[in-house]
Amino acid sequence: MTDNAKLKEWVAEMTSLCGPERVVWLDGSDDERKRLEAEAVAAGELTPLHPEKFPGSFYHRTDSRDVARTEHLTFICTQKQEDAGPTNLWMKPAEGYERASDILEGSMTGRTMYVIPFSMGPVGSPFSKIGVQLTDSVYVCLNMRIMTRIGAPVLKVLGPAGEFTKCLHGKAELDPERRLILHFPEDNAIWSVGSGYGGNALLGKKCLSLRIASWQARKEGWLAEHMLILGIEDPTGRVEYVTAAFPSACGKTNLAMLIPPDGLKSKGYKVWTVGDDIAWLRVGPDGRLWAVNPEAGFFGVAVGTNSKSNPTALETIRRNTIFTNVLLGDDKTVWWEDGEGAPPASGTDWQGKAWKPGMKDEAGKPVLGAHPNSRFTAPFNQCPSASPMADDPKGVPISAIIFGGRRARLAPLVYQTFDWDHGVYSGATVASERTAAQYGKQGEVRRDPMAMLPFCGYNMGDYFAHWVQMGKRIPNPPKVFHVNWFRRDENNKFLWPGYGENLRVLEWILARARGEGKARQTPIGWVPTADAVDLSGLSLPGGTMEKLLEVNPEEWKAELDDHAKFFAKFEGRLPAELPRQGKLLAERLEAVAAAAPR
Ligand code: OXD
Ligand code: MN
Secondary structure, three states: OOOOHHHHHHHHHHHHHHOOOEEEEOOOOHHHHHHHHHHHHHOOOOEEOOOOOOOOOEEEOOOOOOOOOOHHHEEEOOOOHHHHOOOOEEOOHHHHHHHHHHHHOOOOOOOEEEEEEEEEOOOOOOOOEEEEEEEOOHHHHHHHHHHOEEOHHHHHHHOOOOOOEEEEEEOOOOOHHHOEEEEEHHHOEEEEEOOOOHHHHOOHHHHHHHHHHHHHHHHHOOEEEOOEEEEEEOOOOOEEEEEEEOOOOOOHHHHHOOOOOHHHHOOOOEEEEEEOOOEEEEEOOOOOEEEEOOOOEEEEEOOOOOOOOOHHHHHHOOOOOEEEOOEEEOOOOEEOOOOOOOOOOOEEOOOOOEEOOOOEOOOOOEOOOOOOOOEEEEEHHHOOOEOOOOOOOOOEEEEEEEEEOOOOOOOOOEEEOOOHHHHHHHHHOOEEEOOOOOOOOOOOEEEOHHHOOOOOOOOHHHHHHHHHHHHHHOOOOOEEEEEOOOOEOOOOOEOOOOHHHHHHHHHHHHHHHOOOOOEEEEOOEEEEOOOOOOOOOOOOOOOHHHHHOOOOHHHHHHHHHHHHHHHHOOOOOOOOHHHHHHHHHHHHHHHHHHHOOO
16 A cells, blocks of 8 residues: 555554554545445444435444543643643653553454545645544544545655654543543654544544644644635625634634625625635745645534524535434434424434433433534535635635634624734634533633634644744735624623624625725724625614624723733743733723723
């Protein structure tokens, strides 16, 4: 399969550690897919779905203690603890290898170990990175086939001496007490043991494309970010691209696939999806920032996906999709809460128990059919809004970078930062209020810089410094914006309708990025004038835009204190530009307070 000596040596070494009965190299062919599917069905790992309603699709259930990323078992293993920084769990590499080896040793006895060569990014693109994943899970193989580009073409590009990320995955006992997700950025290696859940087991995704890639990006002068990539075509046919980073539960996949509201569609606006989760960004020969989506599929949350929140996703997952931890109907259909249509009359819930609509537990609470983090894995090219540029090895040029969070108060619908460093400050201070779907006190604000808190593979103080440095390297940088779709009124009602209507805000953002669009200057940045956002076809109660765009200096002063407290964590590694931006913001807030009539 390969003449890469390092790869052959590593596979031999890992084979002797894990002790599989056989080793199978994946070539990525269609015949191979059929073989793997049949194997997974025979082993009970996959259930084929209704052939007419969900052609080519399968259902899978993970262990009920293994349904989400486990941040408390995720480590960055660097020689020095300070290189992992205060926001990551750290382990010495030697200890990591030893502890994981103890669990992995002989764990594949009697089983098959698959070797999956994969490319993150179009095969052979200057943006792309190669990984090789070893795994004893057929489910992982089939998901990796969808989420990445795998097989023979990748080995060809790797050649006899190419570098690759060594990704070892073993299910072992799937015991949360014996689970470790370890990253060794200094060795370009990932070891994941004891989990079969996507975020922990599909090593190309968060582990390689964010944690390891962010480390490499810093060394090599580019950015690996937790961002969607979206193209917006205006009525003249011009397509401009934005990236956007939001913490989880802020609707990234929905925004990446949005359908223009009628008022804008009729004018000729169209949206093109390039990516829904990860962006790799490099300075192009023209001095602009260019982006590639390293993935080849969607690993989206099923619950809450419906024809209002994301009709494009519903269309995307009609066939050739793997559904995980949703409700399996006895009629071999799948269903989830806050989805589309009535549930099946009976089925099996995400815990493998018999389920009927309306079932209640002993405390009288509804029994969920699907886990709130249930997922679909679907090929990118099935998305009706898939951009024809998504496979372009050059990537797409980025006009605007958008940060955002879920804030009931404070942050206006949108603002434009004054320059790159101010943009970095607005990204570094991104915060979101906890929703019912997360542990912790509801409404509590959690800082999640650039939405990278769980995914930055090194000290976040250095990460901020890298962002500042990047600004100096990009001759023609994108403009940086902040959005908040979740502002509420005095009765706690959302002020902005969200979903497809968000395109109206993107339209203003793109106009500003071109140096057009009406705005007023505030201490926090440029905010649209109340008439600057195109509201054709949308009727909002009088005064709504004013409320959405309000900037309250007193609230912002309190927010600034919190920023400073958060930054104190990174003492010694924080670039001077961030406290400087905080000081400038404080001065601007003081200036408006002093000018206000008393
Ligand atoms: C994801 C996440 O799974 O951000 O994409 O948690
Ligand atoms: Mn994500």
